[in-house]
Amino acid sequence: MSLPPRRGPAPLVVTGDPVEQLTDPAPAGLTQRLVDAVTAFDGVRTGPSYVCVRGTRAFHLAPVLAHGPAEAFLAGSEFGHVHPPYDGSLHLMLPAPWGKAVVAAGWGTAAAPCGSLLVYGPRDETETAVVARLVTRAYLYARGTWTPAPP
Structure with a gap:
């Protein structure tokens, strides 16, 4: 199953x-x-981000489950985060083929640090389902059980 194209223009x-x-x-x-x-994923807790502004909710993976490569993490145990409510976008680490698919379908853009993606905040339930798939892939990447082929 491939990523559907995101409708409308990209946000600033x-x-x-x-x-x-x-x-x-x-x-x-x-x-x-x-x-x-x-x-609800096994071994995930939320907490402050190691790399982002105050109010960001980071996803941290328990070290005992963190078998992914160093590139699967923004910093420490953090494999992604949701920016504060005034924003709502996500910052995720995904394998390169997935990152290319995300950008090509209009769901996000490459960001700092190198290898990370800014995934645009979902605007409705349909978009939330797509973004949830991407967060799941970031989680599996951090665990070392990701699917290397793009969606």
């Missing part, structure tokens, strides 16, 4: 420091659903 973003989405923020309820889904 900053891909340097800090990485953020400036326009078209995700509704808080949708980002909360994503956070709830990710924290």
